[in-house]
Amino acid sequence: MESSYYCISKQSFIDLLDRLAKHYSVYVPYRKNETLSFGKLDPEQETSIEIGQIRQSQPLKSFLNQALEKVMVRDPRSEKQGKKTVVVGVKACDLVSLRIQDYVFKEGDYKDPFYIEERESTVIIASDCADPKETCFCVAMNGKPYPEKEFDINLSLLKSVSKESYLVEVATEKGTRILNEFRSFFTPGDSSHIKFRDELRRKVTAQIEQFLQKRSTQRASALGGIMKKQFGNIELWSDNASTCVECGACNLVCPTCHCFLLSDQKVGGVPERLKAWDSCLYKTFARVAGGANPRKHLWERLRNRFDKKFGFFAEVLNTFACTGCGRCIEACPGDIDIREVLKGLVTGTWAKPPHL
Amino acid sequence: MKNPYAYIEADIVDVIDETSTIKTFTLRPREAIGFRTGQFMDITAPGIGEAPFTPSSNHDTTEILDFTIMNVGRVTTLLHAMKKGDLVGVRGPYGKGYPLKEFKGKELCIVGGGVGLAPLRSLIYALFNEVNDYKKIVLKFGAKTPNEIVYKREIDSWRARAKHVDIEITVDKGDNTWKGNVGLVTTILRDLPVHIKSAKAIVCGPPIMMKFVTFKLLELGFRPEDIYLSMEKNMSCGIGKCGHCRIGPYYSCKDGPVFTYQQIKDLNEVWD
Numbered sequence: 291m292e293s294s295y296y297c298i299s300k301q302s303f304i305d306l307l308d309r310l311a312k313h314y315s316v317y318v319p320y321r322k323n324e325t326l327s328f329g330k331l332d333p334e335q336e337t338s339i340e341i342g343q344i345r346q347s348q349p350l351k352s353f354l355n356q357a358l359e360k361v362m363v364r365d366p367r368s369e370k371q372g373k374k375t376v377v378v379g380v381k382a383c384d385l386v387s388l389r390i391q392d393y394v395f396k397e398g399d400y401k402d403p404f405y406i407e408e409r410e411s412t413v414i415i416a417s418d419c420a421d422p423k424e425t426c427f428c429v430a431m432n433g434k435p436y437p438e439k440e441f442d443i444n445l446s447l448l449k450s451v452s453k454e455s456y457l458v459e460v461a462t463e464k465g466t467r468i469l470n471e472f473r474s475f476f477t478p479g480d481s482s483h484i485k486f487r488d489e490l491r492r493k494v495t496a497q498i499e500q501f502l503q504k505r506s507t508q509r510a511s512a513l514g515g516i517m518k519k520q521f522g523n524i525e526l527w528s529d530n531a532s533t534c535v536e537c538g539a540c541n542l543v544c545p546t547c548h549c550f551l552l553s554d555q556k557v558g559g560v561p562e563r564l565k566a567w568d569s570c571l572y573k574t575f576a577r578v579a580g581g582a583n584p585r586k587h588l589w590e591r592l593r594n595r596f597d598k599k600f601g602f603f604a605e606v607l608n609t610f611a612c613t614g615c616g617r618c619i620e621a622c623p624g625d626i627d628i629r630e631v632l633k634g635l636v637t638g639t640w641a642k643p644p645h646l
Numbered sequence: 647m648k649n650p651y652a653y654i655e656a657d658i659v660d661v662i663d664e665t666s667t668i669k670t671f672t673l674r675p676r677e678a679i680g681f682r683t684g685q686f687m688d689i690t691a692p693g694i695g696e697a698p699f700t701p702s703s704n705h706d707t708t709e710i711l712d713f714t715i716m717n718v719g720r721v722t723t724l725l726h727a728m729k730k731g732d733l734v735g736v737r738g739p740y741g742k743g744y745p746l747k748e749f750k751g752k753e754l755c756i757v758g759g760g761v762g763l764a765p766l767r768s769l770i771y772a773l774f775n776e777v778n779d780y781k782k783i784v785l786k787f788g789a790k791t792p793n794e795i796v797y798k799r800e801i802d803s804w805r806a807r808a809k810h811v812d813i814e815i816t817v818d819k820g821d822n823t824w825k826g827n828v829g830l831v832t833t834i835l836r837d838l839p840v841h842i843k844s845a846k847a848i849v850c851g852p853p854i855m856m857k858f859v860t861f862k863l864l865e866l867g868f869r870p871e872d873i874y875l876s877m878e879k880n881m882s883c884g885i886g887k888c889g890h891c892r893i894g895p896y897y898s899c900k901d902g903p904v905f906t907y908q909q910i911k912d913l914n915e916v917w918d
Binding site: 362399401402406548549552560561563565570590594598601602 | 718
């Protein structure tokens with residue numbers, strides 16, 4: 291369906307969310323110190339809601355493919371009391387990750403009914419990035435700092451000072467239903483609003499371009515075939531893995547990482563099966579019961595993370611499984627910077643770890 | 647929509663001790679669950695865990711399934727403690743299995759090691775269903791010791807099945823009753839009674855054995871596309887989603903577990 295444009299003030303939007311929360315579980319981004327993180331809509335915390343800015347610390351996948359969920363016997367939606375989810379403020383770097391998550395859980399011979407249920411019922415209210423961080427490199431990965439698809443409604447910041455308001459783009463039936471239910475909250479949008487939005491989009495894109503240029507971040511166009519070229523460069527991998535502590539944080543915060551482990555337990559004598567996010571950095575990730583392990587060394591497992599993102603998905607889906615969100619850069623306690631690793635892969639030169 | 651992570655219940659109807667560490671469990675699933683030879687299933691010790699195994703029975707028999715399981719890890723230890731009458735879970739079948747069509751009319755050389763005979767037993771039964779469709783069936787098995795040979799009670803009947811079935815067994819270490827060959831399975835691959843240029847080789851065993859048998863077969867002149875390997879990888883979901891069993895662009899669970907050497911020879915992390 292064709293997009294249509296409206297305007298809404300921040301206060302009206304929050305009022306709208308309060309009303310929506312009667313029928314939906316509504317998650318909004320809150321500012322906590324330097325970062326934004328999703329939390330359930332709470333009238334007492336409404337002053338710290340922040341819609342523009344950049345991506346939140348949790349990836350979108352947390353809402354569609356939960357970190358830990360019971361897949362047998364299935365949990366009734368007790369926590370959500372049967373409510374569908376609305377996620378507010380989702381950024382483009384999360385929306386493009388849905389290509390990977392959908393490929394894994396929605397397509398092919400076997401489908402994950404739990405993912406599909408959440409994916410189809412969740413309402414995504416996206417928003418443009420207004421204030422990118424130095425770790426943002428979506429533009430290098432062929433992304434944009436504003437949503438282009440996979441949203442039901444998108445919000446673009448119109449005034450950033452005291453009276454924040456948004457240009458509202460409605461893109462789907464789900465979005466239209468919300469618009470129609472709360473028509474009185476909106477005013478019509480016009481070409482001057484679109485012009486303002488496009489101007490801000492250009493400005494933010496240029497800002498990220500500057501970040502890329504400043505540290506010579508490699509772009510997607512340079513990454514074709516890098517894994518084939520550098521797979522055997524053991525020195526490169528072991529140097530880059532030298533500060534890895536095998537914590538798996540990069541996997542957990544990554545919007546495209548999808549690996550999981552099934553595990554069983556008994557609760558009150560009743561067998562249950564759990565599905566939990568897993569990390570390919572863990573030593574046992576590929577180990578078999580007989581003891582053989584194709585990735586005994588940590589550097590082999592770090593290499594595998596890159597091979598999955600830049601080798602496997604390039605081959606099977608013609609895309610790289612990195613959206614440039616920069617979360618892994620911030621999450622890594624060993625300061626492993628994916629931009630620097632990619633630079634090493636492309637140029638064949640990299641900084642030696644300081645302690646070696 | 648079907649829940650792909652859920653198992654169906656199956657009763658253990660028989661347990662046979664094959665060796666000190668290997669047992670064959672006969673299961674009767676409470677719902678129909680067929681398979682084609684070479685496909686695998688996940689067996690659950692309810693509330694404890696699951697692991698992937700290839701049925702070792704004839705795929706023409708659907709009401710009961712055999713699984714030959716070595717006690718080697720957490721789940722298999724628990725399975726080994728189970729008895730006739732106990733309940734397990736079964737999920738599957740998964741993977742592509744053996745391409746019997748490609749084997750028709752050919753001389754087949756089947757090489758197995760240790761508990762790797764489990765999927766091969768299923769394959770042998772499938773071949774025996776139409777035994778005259780195959781020009782020759784040569785079986786070369788290896789075990790650590792005479793006591794470690796699985797399916798001892800059946801192997802003589804396999805020999806008697808047809809004139810063009812040829813079986814040889816070797817052990818790494820003999821004892822005073824052993825009259826056969828002593829040495830790794832690669833030592834009984836010389837002078838194979840097949841036309842190597844047109845024959846097919848099917849290999850299943852521990853990773854290190856698979857590697858050296860493959861190299862031996864190549865040295866003997868088998869073409870990479872004629873060597874079929876069962877790739878043992880860590881599998882959790884069985885349906886190409888959990889990410890554990892990746893080999894290059896493939897998932898062992900979904901695209902295998904049987905691959906030709908041609909498919910995987912240029913990939914990384916194949917043998918370990």
